[in-house]
Amino acid sequence: MSVRRVLIVGGGIGGLSAAIALRRTGVEVELIEKSAEWTVYGVGIIQPGNALRALDQLGLAEQCAAQGYPMCGVRSLTADGETVLRDDTLPSVIPGLPPNNGITRRRLHDILVSAAREVGTDIRAGVTASTVDQTPDEVHVGFSDGRQGSYDLVVGADGLYSRLREQLFGSHLKAKFTGQVAWRINLPRIPELDRLWVYRGSRGTAGFVPLAPDLMYMLTIEKVPDGAPVQLPQEGLAAEYRNRLAEYGGAVAEHRELVRDDAEIVYRPVDNILLPEPWYRGRVLLIGDAAHGTSPHCGQGGAQAIEDGVVLAEEVTAHESVEQVLDGFMRRRFERCKTVVEGSERIGRWEQDHSLDIDPDAAAYEVTMAAMAPL
Numbered sequence: 254m255s256v257r258r259v260l261i262v263g264g265g266i267g268g269l270s271a272a273i274a275l276r277r278t279g280v281e282v283e284l285i286e287k288s289a290e291w292t293v294y295g296v297g298i299i300q301p302g303n304a305l306r307a308l309d310q311l312g313l314a315e316q317c318a319a320q321g322y323p324m325c326g327v328r329s330l331t332a333d334g335e336t337v338l339r340d341d342t343l344p345s346v347i348p349g350l351p352p353n354n355g356i357t358r359r360r361l362h363d364i365l366v367s368a369a370r371e372v373g374t375d376i377r378a379g380v381t382a383s384t385v386d387q388t389p390d391e392v393h394v395g396f397s398d399g400r401q402g403s404y405d406l407v408v409g410a411d412g413l414y415s416r417l418r419e420q421l422f423g424s425h426l427k428a429k430f431t432g433q434v435a436w437r438i439n440l441p442r443i444p445e446l447d448r449l450w451v452y453r454g455s456r457g458t459a460g461f462v463p464l465a466p467d468l469m470y471m472l473t474i475e476k477v478p479d480g481a482p483v484q485l486p487q488e489g490l491a492a493e494y495r496n497r498l499a500e501y502g503g504a505v506a507e508h509r510e511l512v513r514d515d516a517e518i519v520y521r522p523v524d525n526i527l528l529p530e531p532w533y534r535g536r537v538l539l540i541g542d543a544a545h546g547t548s549p550h551c552g553q554g555g556a557q558a559i560e561d562g563v564v565l566a567e568e569v570t571a572h573e574s575v576e577q578v579l580d581g582f583m584r585r586r587f588e589r590c591k592t593v594v595e596g597s598e599r600i601g602r603w604e605q606d607h608s609l610d611i612d613p614d615a616a617a618y619e620v621t622m623a624a625m626a627p628l
């Protein structure tokens with residue numbers, strides 16, 4: 254193996270998964286994380302079957318399932334909640350594990366951090382890379398804490414607004430606003446919620462994701478109403494979220510009344526990016542949202558970030574040269590992630606304008622088929 258020493262920049266889902274996967278193959282791994290507190294926000298995440306499959310390769314799928322809540326499929330309903338449009342029960346990708354899993358982001362973070370430490374990742378939080386200089390043989394990095402290091406490969410997993418991407422590829426390639434915003438809040442689980450429920454509204458969707466026996470989160474993705482600002486202050490979010498849910502009936506209308514605490518709401522514009530291939534310059538590779546940040550319509554962003562880590566480690570063990578590793582990685586990752594980002598974006602465009610010639614179910618099916626295909 255020509256890759257023996259790796260620096261990972263960013264301790265999110267992608268960076269931690271890559272650290273675990275690479276360490277398990279015997280590569281020396283350092284990981285730096287910008288945030289000294291290194292906390293993640295409190296709502297949840299859907300782990301589709303391909304995320305569980307990739308986590309299984311890291312030895313972590315069972316832990317995630319045990320600490321999450323099984324989701325056996327997807328039910329979509331009209332906005333008023335009166336009519337079930339589809340009710341699909343999905344097969345498990347990994348026998349013995351649920352088809353999908355809902356889990357809080359904090360639990361997932363704890364599982365990944367513990368595993369990364371256990372396999373011997375050298376982790377430093379509150380640190381960034383100040384300088385990144387390459388020769389044909391290695392990458393020299395100067396850190397914000399004054400230290401320096403040399404690596405065979407640097408992996409940029411610093412998220413949708415990646416600084417490394419800007420340094421390597423220029424500031425013109427940045428995440429762009431999709432026209433939609435996302436609202437999320439944790440609530441007590443509806444007892445019969447055993448799958449994703451999605452209500453189709455006029456400007457987007459509202460839905461519920463189970464996270465634990467006593468917990469679920471409500472997620473709304475919507476086009477910003479005409480004339481309304483995209484950025485909103487935390488103060489006043491609860492009242493505004495209740496307003497935005499006005500068109501929904503059924504369980505959404507019932508749970509709308511529980512939205513009272515501004516501080517509990519996670520609100521953000523939905524941005525996305527698909528970096529043109531290749532996602533590397535020399536010996537620095539971007540993975541996860543830094544390279545292929547998707548809108549959340551298919552619940553695939555985190556799943557693809559985990560897959561990146563698994564595939565990178567496989568390519569590192571399979572090849573002698575860094576060029577072959579990076580080329581092999583791109584051949585396995587680009588089209589798959591492109592299908593996810595573009596398919597999810599198509600669904601979002603249709604949600605914003607139902608007159609567009611887009612079949613959202615067909616787009617979701619295409620993304621699911623690509624994501625469930627063998628790695």
Ligand SMILES: Cc1cc2nc3c(=O)[nH]c(=O)nc-3n(C[C@H](O)[C@H](O)[C@H](O)COP(=O)(O)OP(=O)(O)OC[C@H]3O[C@@H](n4cnc5c(N)ncnc54)[C@H](O)[C@@H]3O)c2cc1C
Nearest residue numbers: 263265266267287299411412435541542549552554555556
């Ligand atoms: C509304 C919404 C719902 C979603 N739902 C789902 C879902 O159900 N299922 C799913 O699979 N995905 C979902 N996603 C997507 C998922 O959250 C992301 O794809 C995933 O978090 C990407 O992981 P990442 O590690 O690439 O980036 P991030 O999670 O953003 O992690 C990047 C890390 O790098 C750190 N960092 C940033 N800059 C630096 C720097 N300069 N130096 C060092 N560290 C740095 C950050 O602090 C952070 O810890 C959703 C996204 C949104 C917005």
